[in-house]
Amino acid sequence: VNLLELLQLAEEIYAQYLGKNQTATPLARAVLKYIHANYDKDITMERLCEEYHTNHTTLLREFRALTGDTIAQYTMKYRLHLAKEALLFTSLSIEEIALKCGFKQAAYFSRLFRKGEGMPPGRFRMLKVDARKKARGGFISSRPEEPPGRTEEP
Secondary structure, eight states: OHHHHHHHHHHHHHHHHHTTTTTOOHHHHHHHHHHHHHTTSOOOHHHHHHHHTOOHHHHHHHHHHHHSSOHHHHHHHHHHHHHHHHHHHOOOOHHHHHHHTTOSOHHHHHHHHHHHHSSOHHHHHHHHHHHHHHHTTOOOSSOOOOOTTOOOOO
């Protein structure tokens, strides 16, 4: 998952380079960086207010102006984004991905994932990985086929 963090950081820097975040305050940017660095931990408004010496109203207003989301919404979206990437590009189990992405319970992660993607994480992984393999001309894992002309005798 560390590679995913690096890619996300590169994306942020590129967006800043293009000037997309010019209206963001230093506070909002700092909180966004905090979330990206600590997504696997419990992130609370109280902790953020304490860390950045501000109040709930200011923090929420400035963060929402930058992202369009509350801190909780953004954190959840970010965790789900990282989990999707991990499902596609790692062989970690769903439980391991859930824990590494900051979800305390795999069942809760699966429920949120299903709500957002319309399918459970395991099915998402299977379909996306198979589609990628098929696009590259590889074999898909859905079911092995018998070679032509070969039959087994009982």
